[in-house]
Amino acid sequence: MIRLLYIPVLALYGWLTIVHLLPAWVGERSVARARTVATIAAILHLVALTWLVFEGNTTPGIQEGLSAISLGVMVAYAWVGIGRVRALGMLVSPFALVLLGTALVVPSHGIRALEVTGYSAWLPVHLALVFSGIGGFGLSSIVGVVYLWARDRLKKKRFDGLQRLPSLEVLDRIQFRAMLFGFIFLTLGIGAGGAWATASLHHAWTVDAKVWSVVLIWFWYGLALQVRLVGGRRRRRTALFSILGFGGLLFSLVGVNYLVSGWHGYAS
């Protein structure tokens, strides 16, 4: 019942998807208001998610995770969504819509660790930092896809469709900054998770499969940043790192929990 709060958010994401995919159909005015709508949708989404986690007696799990990624991507998009960058909404809006839609239909499972530790003040800090990081990585990978597509068109000398996109330079700047943003927040989020475990479990906690997979992904992104900062601005390589990294991150978030049990596993 409480998930009904998501319905207007879903409707707004749906509208944004239509606006970005069919701009001629909805008209110039609607397109011009896309950023405002994205901001309103993100605020409503944040309210709904916060309400669910703190007031809804819901144990955060896969649904809240997907919802938070969707929110993170939309916040990042609303933040940078100016000028021709708006064209990125063609990918960002459907992505946020599908993630939130999936969050509403997958079976609800709380996180096992919460059953042991109960509520902790570290929980919102850990979740907010980790999912902000994931939102950054999500945006970076989406922009990475657009970058590779635009680059491919230029290399193949097929210029139609390019005018509506930002330049390669701008796309690269967004994908790199979003990745850096994601890396910083994921690092802080992992640290907050460790602090939570240490504070709540009162004994040495074991590292589970989720932690291993996230640390692996953290190294992957670290490597991507290292290659970029030391090896020069090879933009295509950064985009590939970003796309593969986010694929791994999604697998870590959803797949690992189902396959392997651990502190981050879903409660029965």
Added chain:
Amino acid sequence: MVMPAEKTKLVAVGLSHHTAPVEVREKLAMDESMVIDTLTRLRQDGVVDEAMLISTCNRVELYAVPREPNRLQDYLPRGRKLSPYLYWHRGESAVRHLFRVASSLDSLVLGEPQILGQVKDAVRVAERAESLGKVLRPLTQRTMSVAKKVRTETDIGKNRVGIGNAGVDLALQVFGGLRGRRALLVGVGDMGRQVARALLGEGLAELLICNRTLERASELAETTGGTAVPWERLNEYLSRVDIVITATGAQKPFIDKATVAAALRRRRWETLFLVDLSVPRNIDPAVDDLEEAYLFNIDDLVAVVGQGQDARVAAAKVASELVESEAVRFMHSLSKMGMRSQIAELTLNAEQIRVAELQRSSKMMMGLSTEQRDAIDAMTRAIVKKLLHPQIREIGASNLVESSSSSDPRKN
């Protein structure tokens, strides 16, 4: 006062690249003082009430509210000799034509932005000659807003045309902006100059010019504000610039993949944008396989130009519809304006007659009470109102009949 008939009196007569060859057009060039002189003579000779003259290298057009349409042509340079090349528009057709001209829908290069400035100049000159009035002034104001609307609401100006601009468009697609970028022009041919000039217009920080003959590079450097560099140091400069343009008559490539790869490594894979305008090519096509090198040849630029032109033609259709509806709206507002002032004049006339007649009869009404006088006053008002009613209706009905054509006004 604006009369409703003036909507059909508005006349545009002129010639353009559509109707006259360059040999004719080049003999019609008029500077500002000539335009002012012509507009002044048109008014002083009683040929027009209002007039405006647009004179560019591609068109000479006279927009006028004439008293004697037959004589308009005599005031254009070469007068009657121009007859075979002239077109005439009147009423709504003249309005539509001016909207199309200012919106660059009638230009040689569809969507080019200069024409709006030229029309603005024509308006300014007409203001100086005091030849704008109650028809042309609102028309020119509406023309500016329609032209701006066309530019902002359609894609008519988004795709630039010309080889130089095509090079700029591609560079912008890669870099976003060119401010602060450095370019190297290899060769001093016309095509290379075109691209270099267009790039300079976008705010390049520095233009290096390299040629086998250093003197020729120096000559071009002087006129463009660039810096000439010796041919022997070409490879060294490849790593120092963001943009390379080659346009030489060399018979085989002199910039190969290994050279560009080395330059990219030296610049830590900062993007290098290369335009090879030469045939045979100066840059090995394999350079394009390198990760951060983007190489375009003359055919690619021609394709961009063609695509831009196609996009403009498509945008022009949308813009033409916009102009059409704006022309109708303008005629409607002009017509309403004319109708209002005609009715006002009629009413004022009748009221003056009524008041004068009442005053003439005032001695006879001396013995009447105030109530009786008021009753007579009200009665005369009612009589005048009823007498005027059919005439006012007729004015309204006649203004609903729109007229438009693009024929010779002398037939009317």
